[in-house]
Amino acid sequence: MATGSEGGDARRAEYWRRTVTVTAVLLAIWFVVTYVVAFFAKPLNEFSFFGFPFAFYMGAQGSLVIYLGIIFYYARYMNRLDKEFGVAEED
Amino acid sequence: MYTGGFLAFLVVLALAEHFFNLSDKTIGYVFLAATIGLYALIGVMSRTASSDEYYVAGRRVPAVFNGMATASDWMSAASFIGMAGTLYVQGYDGLAFIMGWTGGYVLVALLIAPYLRKFGQYTIPDFLGARYGGNTIRLIGVVCAIVVSFVYLMAQLSGAGLIMSRFLGIEMMWGIIAALGGVLVCSMLGGMRAVTWTQVAQYIVLIIAYLIPVVWLSIKVTGNPLPQFAYGGVLEKIGELEQQFGVAAGHVVPFARTDMANFLALTFCLMVGTAGLPHVLMRFYTVPSVKEARTSVGWALLFIFLLYFTAPAYAVFAKYAVYTDVIGKGLDQLPQWVAYWGKIGVVAVCDAVDAATTIKGCTAAGNGDGIVQLKELWLHGDAIVLATPEIAGLPYVISGLVAAGGLAAALSTADGLLLTMSNALSHDFYTKVVNPNASVVQRLTIARVLLVVIAAIAAYATIHAPATILQLVGQAFSLAASAFFPALVLGVFWKRANKAGAIAGMLVGFLLAGYYIGGVGWNFNGLFGVSFFPDPAPNPANPGVDGRWFGINAISAGIFGMPAGLLTMIVVSLLTKDTSPDIKAMVENLRYPRLSKA
Numbered sequence: 099m100a101t102g103s104e105g106g107d108a109r110r111a112e113y114w115r116r117t118v119t120v121t122a123v124l125l126a127i128w129f130v131v132t133y134v135v136a137f138f139a140k141p142l143n144e145f146s147f148f149g150f151p152f153a154f155y156m157g158a159q160g161s162l163v164i165y166l167g168i169i170f171y172y173a174r175y176m177n178r179l180d181k182e183f184g185v186a187e188e189d
Numbered sequence: 190m191y192t193g194g195f196l197a198f199l200v201v202l203a204l205a206e207h208f209f210n211l212s213d214k215t216i217g218y219v220f221l222a223a224t225i226g227l228y229a230l231i232g233v234m235s236r237t238a239s240s241d242e243y244y245v246a247g248r249r250v251p252a253v254f255n256g257m258a259t260a261s262d263w264m265s266a267a268s269f270i271g272m273a274g275t276l277y278v279q280g281y282d283g284l285a286f287i288m289g290w291t292g293g294y295v296l297v298a299l300l301i302a303p304y305l306r307k308f309g310q311y312t313i314p315d316f317l318g319a320r321y322g323g324n325t326i327r328l329i330g331v332v333c334a335i336v337v338s339f340v341y342l343m344a345q346l347s348g349a350g351l352i353m354s355r356f357l358g359i360e361m362m363w364g365i366i367a368a369l370g371g372v373l374v375c376s377m378l379g380g381m382r383a384v385t386w387t388q389v390a391q392y393i394v395l396i397i398a399y400l401i402p403v404v405w406l407s408i409k410v411t412g413n414p415l416p417q418f419a420y421g422g423v424l425e426k427i428g429e430l431e432q433q434f435g436v437a438a439g440h441v442v443p444f445a446r447t448d449m450a451n452f453l454a455l456t457f458c459l460m461v462g463t464a465g466l467p468h469v470l471m472r473f474y475t476v477p478s479v480k481e482a483r484t485s486v487g488w489a490l491l492f493i494f495l496l497y498f499t500a501p502a503y504a505v506f507a508k509y510a511v512y513t514d515v516i517g518k519g520l521d522q523l524p525q526w527v528a529y530w531g532k533i534g535v536v537a538v539c540d541a542v543d544a545a546t547t548i549k550g551c552t553a554a555g556n557g558d559g560i561v562q563l564k565e566l567w568l569h570g571d572a573i574v575l576a577t578p579e580i581a582g583l584p585y586v587i588s589g590l591v592a593a594g595g596l597a598a599a600l601s602t603a604d605g606l607l608l609t610m611s612n613a614l615s616h617d618f619y620t621k622v623v624n625p626n627a628s629v630v631q632r633l634t635i636a637r638v639l640l641v642v643i644a645a646i647a648a649y650a651t652i653h654a655p656a657t658i659l660q661l662v663g664q665a666f667s668l669a670a671s672a673f674f675p676a677l678v679l680g681v682f683w684k685r686a687n688k689a690g691a692i693a694g695m696l697v698g699f700l701l702a703g704y705y706i707g708g709v710g711w712n713f714n715g716l717f718g719v720s721f722f723p724d725p726a727p728n729p730a731n732p733g734v735d736g737r738w739f740g741i742n743a744i745s746a747g748i749f750g751m752p753a754g755l756l757t758m759i760v761v762s763l764l765t766k767d768t769s770p771d772i773k774a775m776v777e778n779l780r781y782p783r784l785s786k787a
Contacts, residue, residue, distance in 0.1 A: 108779070110777075113781065114780055117361060117577060117780070118406055118682075119303060121299045121300070124295070124299060125295070125299060126293045128292060128296075131292075131459075132288055132292050132456060132460075133453060133456070136288075136443075136449075136452065136456065137441035137449070137453070139281070139444070139449075140443055140444070142785060143442070144518040148421055148423065149421030149424070150416075150421045150424060150441075151424075151441045152285070153281070153441075153443060154281055154424075154441040154443075155729060157281065157288055157419065158282030158284055158287060158498065158501035159498050159501075160205065161288050161291075161292065162287070162288075162291050162494050162498050165291050165292050165294065165295050166487065166490055166491060167492060168295050168298075168299075169294060169295060169298040169299075169486055169487040169490055170484075170487045172298055172299055172483065173480075173483035173484045173486075173487055175299070176483055177480050177484075179364060179485065180479075180480070180782050180783075185782050185783050186480070186782060186783065187478050187479060187480060187782045187783045189529070
């Protein structure tokens with residue numbers, strides 16, 4: 099891909115800005131799923147989810163599934179971003 | 190290929206048990222010897238004399254296999270044997286381990302792995318040395334890496350020794366030595382390359398061993414072969430039984446056995462510690478590209494997930510079996526496994542009125558009515574995974590399999606840890622600091638000799654170690670979180686972070702966590718007769734003493750160490766000179782998988 103020198107610095111800054119944004123958003127999700135849910139575990143356990151008390155379900159399975167989602171989403175997003183900005187390794 | 194071979198081996202052994210009446214001990218020996226032999230064979234086949242192969246497996250490990258190797262590198266004796274037991278005993282509160290040990294991979298994926306791969310050297314101190322400049326920070330990295338890995342290695346060896354001694358009836362010390370022998374053959378000859386492929390094999394062994402008993406139990410209790418989805422209903426039944434037995438806080442009630450502050454602090458330390466463990470991070474040097482590094486973290490978590498989302502189900506099914514087969518039964522109606530594991534000392538029935546003094550494990554007197562009440566059954570957490578095959582009524586071959594699985598978990602982690610330590614010493618200390626002109630042969634010889642020396646010291650220390658497996662592991666995480674996490678993350682995300690800041694931050698974080706663990710966890714004050722350290726946590730030996738800050742346990746020392754290190758690093762960096770343009774260019778370079786020369 100031709101990134102060329104024109105606007106190279108601005109493009110680079112943009113790439114990094116988007117990297118930091120996606121990182122921050124995903125970390126926020128990670129934080130809510132882990133700590134906010136655990137903090138409110140007692141009231142949340144009153145709800146039932148697939149036959150499990152909700153907070154227990156989140157701790158045992160739900161949060162794990164979301165972590166996996168975050169990581170694979172990030173990998174896909176970043177690999178596309180690399181291509182879009184011409185910084186992917188293989189081309 | 191491995192999987193097929195392994196399953197065939199299982200079938201042959203099961204038939205042999207059936208037809209030739211193999212004794213339990215023989216099965217145990219065959220299993221453990223065959224698996225250790227397999228690992229050693231892989232080691233011999235992957236022997237190498239090139240340093241890229243030795244340190245980073247030639248950077249040719251595909252994402253999926255690196256994920257698998259990372260998973261078994263990661264899942265230690267504590268995950269395999271301890272986790273389900275902890276969940277059994279602690280209910281909801283044990284989930285701190287489940288979330289902590291998986292959620293940490295989000296941090297690894299987003300903040301560390303891709304950048305470390307882009308950097309593309311051999312070790313974590315390499316990164317610190319290049320990013321912050323100079324040998325001081327590299328040496329601090331070496332010392333922290335060795336302390337963290339050493340504490341963690343002790344936990345693995347004691348796990349391996351435990352399995353060997355329980356299944357083969359040999360002394361713990363010989364168990365540890367035999368296990369170390371297997372690890373050494375593998376890592377000495379082939380370095381990272383051998384360790385990677387051995388870990389892949391070990392993952393397959395451990396996951397099969399973990400799933401079979403609990404799937405069987407699930408079919409038996411619910412008719413559903415997917416325990417992870419079937420246990421919701423069983424959980425309800427447990428709730429009913431708990432009410433019947435008069436249990437005040439049931440299995441799913443949060444913060445009944447650990448308070449919320451400790452639960453959150455522990456989850457935090459395990460997560461951040463994951464993103465600071467040198468032996469895990471090192472694995473992301475071995476993939477071919479940044480892109481593969483990102484995907485590889487996902488695969489690693491997926492493989493870890495298979496075990497971790499089964500563990501809570503494991504605990505629930507075991508609890509259900511115990512509640513229905515043991516509690517409320519007369520002493521003469523108890524299933525056989527109670528007596529068997531009682532002899533080994535992980536289960537005790539405390540019905541006798543003098544139980545507290547005559548039966549090991551019992552803390553209170555029973556009522557002597559000849560019937561087992563809930564209060565009269567004592568179970569060590571480790572008993573859950575070890576005894577489940579028998580609880581489920583599976584043949585002894587499956588128990589042997591579980592032992593082999595636990596051993597695989599312990600050895601695969603031990604492999605990674607030993608390699609990390611010997612690399613830190615041979616590569617970072619010897620080659621980079623002492624003798625930069627060393628030839629490849631010299632370097633690799635040094636690395637191999639160090640491997641043996643460290644292994645010997647670790648074996649000695651483990652045999653004389655005081656703390657339990659889970660405690661040791663937790664403490665290693667807190668140390669790693671405090672020492673490495675701030676320096677690694679700020680190194681990538683903040684160009685202003687400089688050498689003075691990194692040195693100060695690492696030292697403050699590491700020493701503060703060490704100070705807290707030393708005092709609260711190990712009672713250094715009592716051991717050395719000083720009053721410099723915090724007092725130990727409350728315990729029966731020192732009633733009325735509580736040196737904990739805000740009631741936080743020693744295992745979560747990172748909740749103090751990590752923020753202190755981070756803050757110190759920021760403040761000191763801002764107070765001292767900005768980083769040089771060279772360093773800024775290097776950091777810039779880390780942030781892009783490939784920078785076009787503009």
